[in-house]
Amino acid sequence: MNIQWQGVLAIVKKDILDMSQSKYLLFSLFLVPLLFGVLFPVIYFSPYLSGGFPSSSNQSSINFPLTSNWSQLTPNQQSFILLVEITYFLILLMPVIIPTYLAADSFVGEKDKGTSVNLVAAPLTDTEIYLGKLLGVAIPTITASLAGDLMFFALTSFYSLQILGFNYVLSFRFFYTILVLAPLMTLAVINLMIWVSTKTNSTRDAQQYGGILTLIAFPFIGTIIAVPLIFGVVAQVIFLTLLLILINYFATIIGLRLFNREKWISMV
Amino acid sequence: MKKDTDTLIIRARNLSKTYFSVTRKVNAVSNLNLDIEKGEIVGLLGPNGAGKTTSINLLSTIIKPTEGGAIVNGRDILLDDLEVRRSIGIVPDNPGFYKRLTASQNLNFYGAIYGTAKELIDERKEKYLKQFDLQEVENQKVGGFSKGMKQKLSIVKALINDPEILIFDEPWSGLSPEAQRELRDFLLGLTSGKERTVIITTHNLRMAEELITRAVIINHGRLLLDKSIDELRRDGKATLTIQLELSNSDQNQSIISKYGEVLDHEVKENRSYFTLKMKDEEIIPNLIETLVHNKIKVYNVARRSSSLEDVYFEVIGNQEESE
Numbered sequence: 137m138n139i140q141w142q143g144v145l146a147i148v149k150k151d152i153l154d155m156s157q158s159k160y161l162l163f164s165l166f167l168v169p170l171l172f173g174v175l176f177p178v179i180y181f182s183p184y185l186s187g188g189f190p191s192s193s194n195q196s197s198i199n200f201p202l203t204s205n206w207s208q209l210t211p212n213q214q215s216f217i218l219l220v221e222i223t224y225f226l227i228l229l230m231p232v233i234i235p236t237y238l239a240a241d242s243f244v245g246e247k248d249k250g251t252s253v254n255l256v257a258a259p260l261t262d263t264e265i266y267l268g269k270l271l272g273v274a275i276p277t278i279t280a281s282l283a284g285d286l287m288f289f290a291l292t293s294f295y296s297l298q299i300l301g302f303n304y305v306l307s308f309r310f311f312y313t314i315l316v317l318a319p320l321m322t323l324a325v326i327n328l329m330i331w332v333s334t335k336t337n338s339t340r341d342a343q344q345y346g347g348i349l350t351l352i353a354f355p356f357i358g359t360i361i362a363v364p365l366i367f368g369v370v371a372q373v374i375f376l377t378l379l380l381i382l383i384n385y386f387a388t389i390i391g392l393r394l395f396n397r398e399k400w401i402s403m404v
Numbered sequence: 405m406k407k408d409t410d411t412l413i414i415r416a417r418n419l420s421k422t423y424f425s426v427t428r429k430v431n432a433v434s435n436l437n438l439d440i441e442k443g444e445i446v447g448l449l450g451p452n453g454a455g456k457t458t459s460i461n462l463l464s465t466i467i468k469p470t471e472g473g474a475i476v477n478g479r480d481i482l483l484d485d486l487e488v489r490r491s492i493g494i495v496p497d498n499p500g501f502y503k504r505l506t507a508s509q510n511l512n513f514y515g516a517i518y519g520t521a522k523e524l525i526d527e528r529k530e531k532y533l534k535q536f537d538l539q540e541v542e543n544q545k546v547g548g549f550s551k552g553m554k555q556k557l558s559i560v561k562a563l564i565n566d567p568e569i570l571i572f573d574e575p576w577s578g579l580s581p582e583a584q585r586e587l588r589d590f591l592l593g594l595t596s597g598k599e600r601t602v603i604i605t606t607h608n609l610r611m612a613e614e615l616i617t618r619a620v621i622i623n624h625g626r627l628l629l630d631k632s633i634d635e636l637r638r639d640g641k642a643t644l645t646i647q648l649e650l651s652n653s654d655q656n657q658s659i660i661s662k663y664g665e666v667l668d669h670e671v672k673e674n675r676s677y678f679t680l681k682m683k684d685e686e687i688i689p690n691l692i693e694t695l696v697h698n699k700i701k702v703y704n705v706a707r708r709s710s711s712l713e714d715v716y717f718e719v720i721g722n723q724e725e726s727e
Contacts, residue, residue: 250500
């Protein structure tokens with residue numbers, strides 16, 4: 137298929153520029169990474185600097201080895217590691233939450249504004265419009281969640297060095313999560329939102345339906361992938377990554393089929 | 405009407421669009437045959453739901469026909485839709501813009517998706533924004549624009565890729581009388597060189613009559629009339645309408661109805677007013693002679709040639725009667 141990238145890039149640039157002018161969307165783009173990347177580590181890990189949570193410092197050793205020196209760690213240090221794992225899983229919600237708002241505004245927003253007619257009247261194929269919209273949401277989302285992940289990494293590394301004496305989060309697993317897993321989940325959410333957008337008439341409806349669906353489906357997928365990651369089962373991680381790539385591939389194909397220009401303008 | 409195929413910019417044959425739903429089937433456009441020459445200003449007229457917007461959406465390849473086809477600017481709408489779209493500028497009914505972006509940013513975007521070079525976008529922006537007195541608001545967000553300003557900006561947007569064909573869907577709706585006149589004058593200027601072809605769908609028949617060179621009337625998706633304004637004026641002579649102002653008399657109605665079809669009759673104070681449709685202007689002297697002979701005073705005789713509005717209502721009325 138011959139794709140004219142000039143048109144695709146024009147849509148991407150316009151969408152990012154349009155988002156940058158919306159306080160509401162900027163709020164989602166900045167607040168979510170700050171919440172997950174800064175607020176969560178500070179709230180959860182700061183008590184460990186002053187001796188840990190009272191309950192964890194008094195408890196006996198946890199029989200759940202996550203490091204090779206697990207038996208040499210204090211119960212307080214062990215509980216810190218468990219908490220890092222829980223928050224580490226929570227940051228997977230970032231690439232799920234952010235695109236829900238952005239994709240709804242990008243797709244259904246064109247219908248709301250009455251601009252979809254102008255877009256389909258332009259010399260662009262359905263694939264070019266679809267790709268432009270997909271990338272227009274994916275680029276800011278992946279950038280924002282990457283920023284949140286890096287803030288989380290920096291802060292958690294600091295706490296880890298202070299509490300454990302070594303950096304627990306500096307691992308292949310972490311970089312795999314932020315560079316492979318999070319972008320793949322972002323694309324999957326955007327595709328899902330496009331499906332939802334083809335069935336709804338207003339941005340608000342798309343956000344509500346899409347939000348519910350993503351919050352049900354994606355933490356589930358995230359858990360399936362995160363568990364082998366925690367235990368370092370490489371074969372399962374590769375298999376699940378390939379599965380996620382396949383899900384995205386088919387989601388894009390189905391999305392392209394569902395993206396019907398006639399329906400898109402008739403629903404305005 | 406037979407046309408020279410070399411000068412045709414649009415040639416539609418049996419163009420049809422049917423929408424199917426679970427409960428019914430709607431023929432939005434049925435077997436539309438249309439030939440439009442380069443440089444023509446065509447008024448696509450018809451009541452709400454007649455199929456006007458569907459017709460222009462078909463010709464501009466926004467939607468695909470269920471049957472038939474068309475050649476637009478030498479390209480097949482089914483095989484070469486991208487090139488067809490490249491040659492058309494559309495001003496939709498609702499001038500949609502990205503309200504968080506400025507007028508200039510909106511135009512840059514539309515220029516870019518048509519593949520227009522940046523220098524050309526800047527050149528055309530300057531030219532047309534100045535023409536529409538929008539230069540001062542070029543860097544303001546469109547969200548703060550009035551409907552009239554958005555409509556003008558929508559025309560600039562349609563011109564940004566310098567298209568051969570311009571399509572306007574209800575361009576006068578929601579505009580003030582001043583803005584309507586301004587738009588009409590602009591369109592007249594735009595087409596004076598006969599280089600651009602313009603298709604307008606509108607309910608504003610008065611404005612259309614001052615602008616269009618051809619009237620195409622459709623209803624229920626079917627073509628009812630396709631004639632040049634000159635032809636319509638000539639036809640109007642054949643169905644001459646006159647208005648009479650007479651003194652009141654019991655004989656008025658009976659005398660007048662012998663000479664033509666009484667379209668309207670009104671009595672105000674001591675005068676009677678008649679609107680009469682007749683076949684031949686030679687009937688007028690005979691009618692006046694008869695009235696005078698019967699001691700009926702004739703205060704005024706006004707000849708009214710058939711207007712686009714009359715033609716429109718006659719065509720639509722005839723169709724509805726036949727159904």
